[in-house]
Amino acid sequence: MNTLLLKVNPLKPDAKKIEAAAQIIQRGGLVAFPTETVYGLGADALNPEAVLALFAAKKRPLDNPPIVHVADPKEVQRLVAEVPPKAQLLMDKFWPGPLTLVFKRSEIMPKVTVAGLNTVAIRMPKHPVALALIRQSRCPIAAPSANLAGKPSPTTAQHVYEDLNGRIDAIIDGGATDIGVESTVVDMSVDPPMLLRPGGTPFEALKTVLGDMKLHPFVQAEQELSSLGEIRSPGMKHKHYAPKAQVILVEGNVSAVTVKIRELAESYKVTGEKVGILATDETQTAYHADVVKSLGSRSNLSTVAQNLFRLLREVDAQNVDVIIAEGVSSDGLGLAVMNRLRKASGYHIVKAE
Ligand code: AMP
Ligand code: MG
Numbered sequence: 001m002n003t004l005l006l007k008v009n010p011l012k013p014d015a016k017k018i019e020a021a022a023q024i025i026q027r028g029g030l031v032a033f034p035t036e037t038v039y040g041l042g043a044d045a046l047n048p049e050a051v052l053a054l055f056a057a058k059k060r061p062l063d064n065p066p067i068v069h070v071a072d073p074k075e076v077q078r079l080v081a082e083v084p085p086k087a088q089l090l091m092d093k094f095w096p097g098p099l100t101l102v103f104k105r106s107e108i109m110p111k112v113t114v115a116g117l118n119t120v121a122i123r124m125p126k127h128p129v130a131l132a133l134i135r136q137s138r139c140p141i142a143a144p145s146a147n148l149a150g151k152p153s154p155t156t157a158q159h160v161y162e163d164l165n166g167r168i169d170a171i172i173d174g175g176a177t178d179i180g181v182e183s184t185v186v187d188m189s190v191d192p193p194m195l196l197r198p199g200g201t202p203f204e205a206l207k208t209v210l211g212d213m214k215l216h217p218f219v220q221a222e223q224e225l226s227s228l229g230e231i232r233s234p235g236m237k238h239k240h241y242a243p244k245a246q247v248i249l250v251e252g253n254v255s256a257v258t259v260k261i262r263e264l265a266e267s268y269k270v271t272g273e274k275v276g277i278l279a280t281d282e283t284q285t286a287y288h289a290d291v292v293k294s295l296g297s298r299s300n301l302s303t304v305a306q307n308l309f310r311l312l313r314e315v316d317a318q319n320v321d322v323i324i325a326e327g328v329s330s331d332g333l334g335l336a337v338m339n340r341l342r343k344a345s346g347y348h349i350v351k352a353e
Contacts, residue, residue, distance in 0.1 A: 003165050005157075010034060010174035013129045017172070022136030024169045025050075030057055032146040032160045033133050034174035035125040037098045037182050037200050038153040038309065039160050040069065040143030041168060042133065048110040051142050055112075057167045059149045064234040065115035066144040067100050067183065068122045071134035076122055079140060081106050086210060087188040093209050096126035098183040098200025102233075113142050115234060119189050129174040145182060146171075152241045152309040152344070155180050159313060180306035181336040186213075187232060195219060196233040198335040200305075219339055220330070223347050241309070241344040243316035243323060245276065249345040251327035252352035254298065258286050260352035261324050265289045268322055276320035278311055280304070283326065291318045298328055305333040308340060 004024075006017040021031045025042060028050040032041045041058060043050040045068045055062055070076060073091050076083060080103035083091075087101050105120035114120050122140075125131065134141050145153040148163040157173035164171075184199035184206070192212040195203055198219050207213050218236050248264065250257050261277060265287060268275045276291040284294045293311050296303030315323050325341050328334050342349060 001166055001169065003161075003168055004170040005161075005173060006170055007173045008129060011128055013132050013172075013174065015132075018129070018132045018136050021133055021170055021172055022138075025133070025137040025139070025141065028053070029169035030054055031133070032154075032157070032164065032168060032171040033129055033143075034127055034157070034172065034177055035069075035130045035143075036127045036177060037125075037179045038155055038177055039146040039157065040130070040141075041146035041160075041164070042069070042141040042143040044137065045113050045140040045142035046108065046110060047139075048112045051110065051113045054142060054144070057164060058144060058147070060144060061149065062112070063115050065113065065117060065121065066142040067185075068113065068120055069130065069134055069141045069143050070122060070124050071131045073124060075140060076103070079106055079109060079120055079122060080104060084188055084191075086191075086193060089209055090186070090188070090206070091124075094201055094205075095124040096131070097124075098126075098179055099123060099206075100183045100185045100199075102185065102187040102189055102196070104189050117234075119187075121185060123183050127174070127177075129172055133172070150240065150242055152243065152312045153182060155306075155309050159310070176310075178306070179302075180308060180310070181333065181340060184336070185233060194232065197235065198339050200333070200336070202332045203335055204332065219335070221347075222342065222349055241312065241340050242346065243312050243344065245316055245320050245323045246348065247312075247323045247325060247341070247345040248348050248350060249325050249327055249341050250350045250352050254282065256352035257326050258283050260350060261326065262287065264324055264350070273321040274319065276315035276318060276323045278315065278323060278325040280326055280328065289324075291315050291320055295326075295328075301328060301332050301334040301337060304328055305337050308337055312344060
């Protein structure tokens with residue numbers, strides 16, 4: 001399949017190019033597009049064949065449903081069984097934006113789109129290209145991240161191209177994404193609501209609105225699932241964000257982390273292995289390794305989130321054997337960053353003290 005590339009101005013996308021992409025969606029095709037979080041791979045959410053093709057293109061397991069994207073909060077009504085008052089509060093406050101809400105689904109949702117569950121995850125993105133595409137397509141768009149399953153999520157059209165060129169109909173290139181990690185997923189089908197995946201909307205901001213709210217134990221897990229209770233979000237149990245190289249995450253206070261990483265890097269070097277380090281602005285110069293990149297300042301976790309997936313891909317592209325990453329604080333967007341790094345490491349976590 002020949003993948004069409006459509007370059008647009010992210011703030012004012014060319015109507016003709018959006019129309020071309022919308023026609024592909026309406027025909028049951030697959031279009032990658034930028035959102036404010038990461039690039040999504042879209043298909044008509046109400047067309048089961050299109051959604052099946054979406055899973056196939058990504059090599060995504062059929063038991064892990066995509067998020068359904070809408071361009072208007074009113075669209076939610078026909079997709080869900082009910083909108084709980086607390087969900088309405090969150091939609092009023094955080095939509096459009098990086099927040100996905102899980103509702104009890106309505107009968108119109110095809111089984112494949114919800115992976116056989118009785119719930120559906122919905123979000124209204126803020127990105128002008130995403131909104132224009134959904135409006136022109138005149139249907140809700142099912143869109144998981146536009147990467148091959150298991151790879152770091154794409155934050156540029158180039159990342160999408162690397163993973164999916166020849167496997168999808170089109171890529172809309174709207175430049176690098178702003179937030180860099182995926183949306184926060186909150187289950188509103190239970191009370192109190194439960195955060196299933198940390199992301200672009202901070203837990204702290206949600207608690208301010210909801211008061212009572214739970215964090216699924218998996219969000220901050222330091223080991224494989226098993227002992228952590230019921231799997232509430234199918235995505236929890238799948239391998240994620242993994243570069244080719246083994247990732248090692250070093251957590252602790254910054255000086256202890258720096259010492260530990262220097263030690264680890266040295267020990268890999270003597271065995272002839274090529275080492276990459278994901279450092280921060282504050283520590284970057286302390287390391288000597290084959291590849292050293294900074295995620296940004298420890299005091300600006302939004303920048304760290306923005307850079308995370310791109311740098312995982314960039315270091316991996318240098319064919320290192322091991323990537324040693326620094327842990328950061330779990331405040332704000334740090335909760336999402338740490339969740340992704342722990343998963344990327346396959347829970348290979350070293351505590352520095
Ligand atoms: P992605 O589309 O790749 O950003 O991943 C979507 C995330 O939302 C995955 O972690 C899914 O498991 C999760 N998700 C989608 N639908 C549901 C649902 N009905 N209930 C719980 N989690 C869901
Ligand atoms: Mg994904």
